[in-house]
Amino acid sequence: MPKKLVCDGNEAAAWGVVLSRPDMVAVYPITPQSSLAEYISQFVADGILKADLMDVEGEHSVLSVLQGAALAGARTFTASCGQGLAFMFEPYFRTPPLRLPIVMSLVTRDGISPQCVWGGQQDAMTVRETGWIHMYCETAQEILDTTIMAYKIAEHRDVMLPVNVNHDGNYLSYGVEQIELPDQADVDEFLGEKNVNWHVALDPERPMGVDPLTGGAGGIGPSLFVRYRKGLCEGMQNALAVIEDIHRQWGERFGRFYAPLVESYRMEDAEYAIVTIGSMSGAGKDAVDAARNAGEPVGLLKIKTFRPFPLEAIKAALSHVKAIGVVDRSVSFGWNCGPVFQELLSALFYLRIHIPAVSFIGGLAGADITVDHFERVIRTTADIMNTDEPLETIWLNEAD
Amino acid sequence: MKKQAKKPFDTSKIPDNLCPIATVHAELKTGDWRAERPVVDREKCVKCATCWVYCPTQCIQEKPNWFEADLTICKGCGVCAHECPHRAISMIEEAEDD
Numbered sequence: 001m002p003k004k005l006v007c008d009g010n011e012a013a014a015w016g017v018v019l020s021r022p023d024m025v026a027v028y029p030i031t032p033q034s035s036l037a038e039y040i041s042q043f044v045a046d047g048i049l050k051a052d053l054m055d056v057e058g059e060h061s062v063l064s065v066l067q068g069a070a071l072a073g074a075r076t077f078t079a080s081c082g083q084g085l086a087f088m089f090e091p092y093f094r095t096p097p098l099r100l101p102i103v104m105s106l107v108t109r110d111g112i113s114p115q116c117v118w119g120g121q122q123d124a125m126t127v128r129e130t131g132w133i134h135m136y137c138e139t140a141q142e143i144l145d146t147t148i149m150a151y152k153i154a155e156h157r158d159v160m161l162p163v164n165v166n167h168d169g170n171y172l173s174y175g176v177e178q179i180e181l182p183d184q185a186d187v188d189e190f191l192g193e194k195n196v197n198w199h200v201a202l203d204p205e206r207p208m209g210v211d212p213l214t215g216g217a218g219g220i221g222p223s224l225f226v227r228y229r230k231g232l233c234e235g236m237q238n239a240l241a242v243i244e245d246i247h248r249q250w251g252e253r254f255g256r257f258y259a260p261l262v263e264s265y266r267m268e269d270a271e272y273a274i275v276t277i278g279s280m281s282g283a284g285k286d287a288v289d290a291a292r293n294a295g296e297p298v299g300l301l302k303i304k305t306f307r308p309f310p311l312e313a314i315k316a317a318l319s320h321v322k323a324i325g326v327v328d329r330s331v332s333f334g335w336n337c338g339p340v341f342q343e344l345l346s347a348l349f350y351l352r353i354h355i356p357a358v359s360f361i362g363g364l365a366g367a368d369i370t371v372d373h374f375e376r377v378i379r380t381t382a383d384i385m386n387t388d389e390p391l392e393t394i395w396l397n398e399a400d
Numbered sequence: 401m402k403k404q405a406k407k408p409f410d411t412s413k414i415p416d417n418l419c420p421i422a423t424v425h426a427e428l429k430t431g432d433w434r435a436e437r438p439v440v441d442r443e444k445c446v447k448c449a450t451c452w453v454y455c456p457t458q459c460i461q462e463k464p465n466w467f468e469a470d471l472t473i474c475k476g477c478g479v480c481a482h483e484c485p486h487r488a489i490s491m492i493e494e495a496e497d498d
Binding site: 228 | 408409410411414415416417418419420421422423429432
């Protein structure tokens with residue numbers, strides 16, 4: 001019988017870890033991930049999580065230790081965010097091309113400076129081009145469920161890539177909900193045999209050089225390097241179908257179906273759409289409901305999987321709308337807009353869908369994106385349907 | 401020292417674009433990078449193997465009465481010359497026409 005409990009997003013993630021039975025975990029605390037690290041430590045101390053917990057001196061070591069553990073065949077977990085993730089970057093970039101199926105919670109946080117310890121998605125968006133799979137959750141239950149699914153996705157033989165399960169700092173990390181805890185036996189059966197180091201290993205029984213010098217300007221180096229880069233891109237593309245399939249399997253077994261790549265909310269006859277990512281989507285859906293009641297033909301598209309980029313799913317969802325407004329919780333400094341917006345522009349151009357689009361940036365450094373903000377987003381997006389001019393970015397919390 | 405007797409890992413079932421691993425020595429000839437090369441004075445060499453221990457590319461080979469670097473691999477870093485307790489190794493510039 002599945003147990004119910006009341007907990008916040010960080011505890012939900014930790015329960016997802018417990019049920020996935022990793023062999024080794026290494027975590028270094030950083031706000032707003034810290035309580036997740038504490039739950040993990042507590043579960044190990046109480047014998048609920050039977051994993052080796054490595055105490056290390058910082059995030060660079062956290063991920064380096066886990067790379068070694070994965071190369072030795074261990075299922076592994078860590079969690080980080082913000083400045084901690086910045087310190088982790090060197091091994092972080094190295095993990096995907098080694099094809100190590102490490103799972104990490106990113107409790108997303110805004111970037112410093114100015115000094116802030118609050119939520120935002122600047123950290124996750126900054127590392128979106130590193131070969132990690134990125135999935136954004138909307139509720140505590142989805143965090144727990146996605147953490148478990150993440151292992152099955154990461155360890156799928158057609159994927160073999162590390163996965164970030166992202167949840168918004170503050171709003172999801174500390175927001176308390178009732179969640180359902182799946183049975184351990186069910187999760188064991190769902191995950192099956194662990195599948196970590198069949199392809200690359202530190203193992204005296206099968207000696208190999210791991211990550212040998214490759215590239216340069218002569219010999220076979222350059223073409224080898226290209227081969228591995230293309231292989232990584234292939235794994236990312238394979239992940240799209242795998243993520244969909246594993247979400248379907250999860251729904252069939254546990255009764256909770258999530259949109260694996262993108263969720264279409266009241267999009268069926270929508271003439272224009274707003275696009276969201278992460279926990280802001282709840283307020284967005286409430287605002288869409290209110291606008292629909294007032295006769296506005298608006299729908300909402302929520303992105304769950306941002307890496308790999310779900311191009312076909314976006315095509316299916318947006319091909320019939322006449323305008324989009326995209327709400328980001330981070331900044332693309334080079335483009336003076338939000339990064340999700342900027343990538344949607346690329347997708348629309350690639351798909352030959354020529355419609356007006358406008359970028360909204362909100363919720364930076366822990367700011368709330370309220371239903372009122374979304375009413376403005378909806379109003380503005382409705383107004384641009386017949387515009388040909390490029391539109392300036394709108395900063396939602398500017399006057400708060 | 402126990403020699404590694406295990407057979408190389410069978411990579412035939414692993415996609416060749418999956419992950420950078422090696423089970424045989426690479427074709428890459430790091431000797432191409434060399435600006436200076438180590439020359440061993442065979443009179444001074446006592447086969448203490450200090451150069452063999454320190455060489456970062458592990459390219460030192462054992463000869464009847466001396467050790468010397470495999471010049472297809474030796475990068476010319478000079479660690480062996482620096483560490484040789486008998487000063488039997490000197491680094492000389494690669495001649496352009498050599």
